[in-house]
Each structure stands twice: as C-alpha cells, then as structure tokens.
Amino acid sequence: MKVLILAAGRGTRISRYLSGNPKCTVDIGEGQCLIRYTVELLKSRGIREIGLVLGYKAQVIRDVLKGQDVSFYYNPFYDVTNSIASAWFAKDFLTGDDLLIMNGDVYLEERLLDRILEEKKSPVMFADESRKETADYKFYYENGILKKYGKELEGDDITGEYIGIGCFSEEFLPEFVRRMEEMIDRQEHSVWWENVIYSMTGEQPVYVEDVGGHFWAEVDYIEDYERILEHRGVEKIVK
Helix, strand or coil, rough: EEEEEEEEECCCCCCHHHHCHHHHHHHHHCCEHHHHHHHHHHHHCCCCCCEEEECCCHHHHHHHHCCCEEEEEEEECCCCCHHHHHHHHHHCCCCCCEEEEEEEEEECCCHHHHHHHHHCCEEEEEEEHHCCCCCCCCEEEECCEEEEEECCCCCCHEEEEEEEEEEEEECCCCCCCCHHHHHHHCCCCCCCCHHHCCCCCCCCCCCEEEEECEEEECCCHHHHHHHHHHHCCCCCCCC
C-alpha cells in the first residue's frame, strides 16, 4: 500500500497557537512533531511509498522530515484552493498500488493504523460512532454504506464522525483520478478531496467502517491538540 498525506493548508482555526507554523508540525511531546510521527509510524508498518503534498510554509515541513524518504508534491495555489487541488498535483502518485489518503493534521494511535491497514473494502472511509455528539464532519450510513455527509447533519442523521482517512484499491484509483480531473476542469477546486468520493454515492457503494474505541484526533482546534497531549501523557498545557 501507498499513502498520500495532504498537508498544504494554513490551519487558520488553530494557527495562533502554533506561531504561524503548519498544524501538522505541532509538537506532540518529547520534541516530536505530528507529521514526523505519522511518517515514522507508517514506515514501521512496512509502508515505503509515502507522498506528501505541501503548500503553506512548505520548507518548515521539509525541515522536520529531513532524512525521511518521502516524495514531496507542491500545491502553489494552497491559499485559494482546497485539498482536491492538492490531490490533483499528486495525481502521478495515485497509481500502481492500493492507496490510503489521509489529511496531514490527523493523529492516529498505533492500533488504529493497524485496524485501517487490515481493511479490504474499497472505496472505504473511516468514521467514529462514539463521537456523534461532538462530531465536526458527520456521516450517516446504513449497513456500512455511506448515505449522507456534511457538517450540517443533525440528530438521527448522524451515525459517526469522519476521521479524515480513506482507503482505495489499485483497481478503483483510475475512476478516482478521472472524476477528480473532471471536477478540476469544472473549476471545482475549492472542495475537499473527499468530494470526489462523495460524488459516487448515488452510483456505487461507498463503504464506511467504524473505528470507535481507538484514539484519533484531527488538529482543527486547540481542544483537539490538548486531547492528543493528554492521550500521550504529556503535561504541557496550552495557553
């Protein structure tokens, strides 16, 4: 399996706590930053092909990953596009093997990555049913099939919170790339990479797997960061 990590964005909701640095470089304890932790964790599971899309303060991320064997891609329009454009700039990476796509601000505990790497379905997105009440981006799925998605879902229309990760078979990827290119051609560059998958929900099954019970966090807000520090037993308190 190959892994593509998208880390081009500014992270405006938490940037004031990070001295203006990319949020994937946040210190998660003992001087280790999030993105280096993720790359090293992936490599510890035998994943050798890792692509990383940069944008905002790209050199900062390159510096913290110095010495790591990572293929870098660059989205020069990171300030006026969303993650679909970042995926498009790395489209040459999206061939030749099964693929995991993840957002660069996602922290995974080791056993959660192991669970994700065991998954055989495609296309499959991952959600946490234990986080319905506090969910940011919400999924509604029935019998493991995605039906609805969005931040605006409420009440019984929420089954779980999307965790920022999807897995796709090698055979599925040409269709993903084709649709992504069509969306870019239509100037739909302000949406997430996940919208390529969402566009398929009326035509084929998009699977959802629940990973509730495993620890993860997406660093959007300071509270997310503090959850990671608490999980790792780091006493640092963010002011």
